[in-house]
Amino acid sequence: MNSFVAEFAKIFPELNIALGAGIMVFTRMLGLFCMAPVFGRKEIPSMVRIALVLVLTVIATMVIKPSPAPNGTSLFLAMFLNFLFGLLIGFIANCILQAVMAGGDIINMQMGMSSATVLDPSTKQNTSVLGNYFTFLGLLIFISMGGVYWLFEAFLRSFEIFPMYSVNFDVTAVANLEYVTMVTANILYMGMQIAAPVLLATLGQDIILGIISKTAPQVNVFQLSFLFKPCLGAVILVWILPNIVEAISQYITQYANIF
Numbered sequence: 001m002n003s004f005v006a007e008f009a010k011i012f013p014e015l016n017i018a019l020g021a022g023i024m025v026f027t028r029m030l031g032l033f034c035m036a037p038v039f040g041r042k043e044i045p046s047m048v049r050i051a052l053v054l055v056l057t058v059i060a061t062m063v064i065k066p067s068p069a070p071n072g073t074s075l076f077l078a079m080f081l082n083f084l085f086g087l088l089i090g091f092i093a094n095c096i097l098q099a100v101m102a103g104g105d106i107i108n109m110q111m112g113m114s115s116a117t118v119l120d121p122s123t124k125q126n127t128s129v130l131g132n133y134f135t136f137l138g139l140l141i142f143i144s145m146g147g148v149y150w151l152f153e154a155f156l157r158s159f160e161i162f163p164m165y166s167v168n169f170d171v172t173a174v175a176n177l178e179y180v181t182m183v184t185a186n187i188l189y190m191g192m193q194i195a196a197p198v199l200l201a202t203l204g205q206d207i208i209l210g211i212i213s214k215t216a217p218q219v220n221v222f223q224l225s226f227l228f229k230p231c232l233g234a235v236i237l238v239w240i241l242p243n244i245v246e247a248i249s250q251y252i253t254q255y256a257n258i259f
Helices: 002-011 013-035 046-064 075-110 129-144 147-161 177-215 221-254
Strands: 117-120 125-128
Touching (some): 013 075, 013 147, 075 125, 075 129, 075 147, 075 221, 129 147, 129 221, 177 221
Antiparallel strands (some): 117 125
């Protein structure tokens, strides 16, 4: 088998270079699609995802103009590292949208709808109603802002930062650790910013109901809170929805530079 591969490389050198580079591009893009915000969702069938990866691999291989593999390069190690690097790009992009989902979860809990959950087919777990809503809202904003284009641009630029045949995976060299730390730490911070208006409104309502419970103990404040919290939260949410969309857009733009 090795002799056949060696003879094939001698007869068709350009085709051999393209095939070797295509395998590396395919594994890196497959890793990206496993974690990317849009392509990583389980609603997309696996066969459709693999077919799309194959088509994009052919296009990307022609764009990056690959070079021959260095002598002594371990094919399987290079494939594994390319897959790992693709996962890293998709993970960073996914963290940006996880912050939006965290805001929806906080609002859902503050509105007293913790028991209202739906099955998310992407994660195969029960998620909150508003968390699922904000996830799709963030995806729509991400797509409308050209987030898919940013993913492909980051993917093509990744070959300049981490060559396809490189076997030295130094995290500090291929990724800005300060940026990665900031993105992951901002998941809760951004979620609190999105949920802040609803949090303040429901907090004011709790203070008012607490005063009522002290002045009129016969009023069942506990039941009133279950009635008023979802209604007040929904009204505030509809009122500030344009501001939330603008805040999410600014957040995505601010952290769009992966490298």
